[in-house]
Amino acid sequence: MKKHFQKAAAILLSISIVLSMIGCQSKQDASTKEGAQSTAAGANGQDADENGSENLSSEEPVNIRVASVYVEGHSMNKVFEEVLTEFKNDHPNVTITEEFMPSEQLNPKLKTDAASNNMPDIFPVWAGMTNLEGIQAGLWMNLEEELNKDSAWKDSFGSGTLEQFQYEAAPGYWAVPLCSFGLGFYYNTELFEKANAEPPKTWDELLQVIDKLKAIGVTPWEIGGKDTWRCEHLFSNLYYKMYGIDQASKVTDGSLKYDDESFLRVFEKMLELVDAGAFDPNMIGIDYAQEVANFASGNSGMQFNGAWAIGETDGPDTPDTIKGKVGFFPFPNMEGAEEFDGQWFGGVSDAFAVRADLEGQKKELVIELLKKITAPETAKKIGEESGNIPSVKTELDPEKTGALMPIVQEAISGADQFAGDFTGFETNSAVIRKIENFSQAILGKLITPEDACKQLAEEAAR
Template identity: 25%
Template sequence: MAQKRLRISTAVAVAVAGTVAFTSLLTACSHPQPSADGLQVSPASPTAKANDKIQPVSLTIRHTQVKDTQKKRLAMLQDVVKATEANVPGLTITLDGVEDKVNRFEKLRAEMAAGNPPEIFDLFGGTDTRDYVKADRLLDLTPVLKELGLSDKFYSFDEFTVNGKIYGIPMAGYVEGLYFNKKILANNGLKPPQTWDELLAEAEVLKSRNITPIMLAAKDAWVINMMMNTMWVRTAGPNVVEGFLSGIKRWTDPDVVDAFSKYTTLVKKGYLQEGSLALSYAEQQNKFSSGEAAFMFDGSWANTPLLDPEKSSIVNDVGFMNFPAINGPGDGFINGGWSNAYGFSNRVSEAQLAAIKEFIKQMYNEPMQKRQLMEEGMPPAMKLKDTSDVNPLIMEILQVFANAQGTFTAYDSRIQTKVREKLERGMQELIAGRTDPAKLMEELQQQQEASNKEEMHVN
């Protein structure tokens, strides 16, 4: 989950193609009968002989399935591990679970710097992948995928491709948008808003009736910028982050500042959750699933707690939509893609590499991808032939993904770390009333220029 976490000058065309390809997933009519879970266990490795002395092999898998809402996802990984161990004599796999943000921004980063990452690990695409390739830490998967016949089975390796080589295998896709409570809207004579003005008008109606219009957890700063990212794409276009990186676009440009000014309107009018700066991301989902707000901006991964009848009172009342149009060049685009993957250390032995290939075979196949879709609502990374019997909300999410005008990746998969951190702190200050859009954008542009120069110097 973060999901991500899945986030483009030339990538717009690629993303549109990916969206078109995703549409074919929804219209597929064939229904093959896969073996249970897609796990194929052989009596013994084809390379093992009865009289051979089995040599011990060990792998560590760093995963991020540590939350209560990820138990099904963890069970899938555990099943894959069991099947992999059964097919590789002498293999022992250790699962190392770490919270996703801690893994991405702290633990894995430190391990990469020291040159001792686990053999298999949860990897974020874009900037993270490029940095680790530059440091010569990642296994080139291009020949492995070709050997296993998987090169053309995925929607996109875009975020994990550096200089024409693939360094990560996406686990699932993601898409971000606006969840809404159908019952609250209907009871108040409202419909899903299609424009920014409609959203504001509905928020005013809801607020006047003591209903929280938009649920927001601002304690976890990255949560704020999911919707903010979509808003600045609406006003400034889907290529805006690439423009920041190249210098042809500035955070201080009027069309960018406009998005932050509109966000400030939501804050000042009280349309966001009261006391949001004290709320964690988990509380955001809990409160929305308890029916305490009409809207919540979140990722496709959030469908899991929303559809859990033991935790959600709105299982039959939740819908999903693209964020409303703001009358800008990015209207109709959606934040979506394939940003979370498994990466692999390039410092592995021949025996470990053989075990890694078996892990890939067990993890990446149609039955396992279908299981992810059915049990967790995770948009598949691989091109499925069968999407029958999928939950209606999940199908709605997939349909919104497919019908978008185009996709763009999350800004934090491209932007430099210091810029991201400056933006996260700045948005919390904006919500607290300690800064304003113009001042924040000036500070952000200064950091962007400094980070761009630093990157040019390193390169």
């Protein structure tokens, strides 16, 4: 990736702008929601005359397939549904097929769609080198021309966010960002006070907090280990804090091997948390939705999560058990690795790409919808109503964002370098799956750190 990670001053410029204004960002599981299917539109929502050329009028039916993880109950669902409804109201000839499902279901579906060349017209993507597979297969539209034609649209994104979807091997812009994030701890201030605990700044202090929370009979750290991405998030963050983002990025060219001692030490730190009793003993059986519910019950001390959790812990639907009782602190620093104190797991959390083979009126309508999804007006709703941090520059009303968002933003603004998932640096999909699965297996004590590293190295060498 050309710029897979960015300095904080660049990647989260939009966040710092929002913060200054205030001073004056898989995911909850739910059932799949399918929108209305169009019977009048063709496979791409386009008709052709007998010579194969387009023969569309402004009133001819067009169906747009939109995929997302914003299922009912997701903090972004309401805002996203409103955008789609407004677009349909403005375009009576347009129907939208909503292919909404949790990421654990959507990702395999998108792989199947890619294999059959049947991608949705608009689909969610996340930063990472594996995106090159779809791009080089001709499945993603290069949005560079559209962005350059509309400078106001291009300039509306926070500096450094568009660059998360640039690649040296495929010049252009391949997606547009919607939300930004940084991972840290959301903690129950009432339980911390009861346990006589303070937000920890170092690893040793974190272990002490875990002991204090255990002593009052609550789960210290809630994590939905059934979903491997939750476990991999912990792996990624520990690697950055212990060895730095620059070293992590070396797996891309193979100069960092999986038999390197750093991987063993990271897995050992994860195991140290398990042995300290940080998690629910049944954490491997708990998915993300249950993790959120457990923390919301008021019986868990803290939750390591992204900025999207602002809406879950300080939104209009937040239960009284934690309403107004949630604080935030960055992931504690590691002794002996002070040079990486300012490194965060973060960047762009939500982005959308477009199917490559769209033409004519269908293409124009899809780009128009994409612009509406990423408009400043939508970004304002994202910040004020969903509790997520928008990647698009906009002015937020502090009376509507709630008390937690400025706290999270202030913490994030102290970072000096960001990167997304460690697996985003890896190009081998088989190795990526093993990192995710072994992160889960380590937390479940189903594999030793030594065996995990050995198998990772063997897979990478194939």
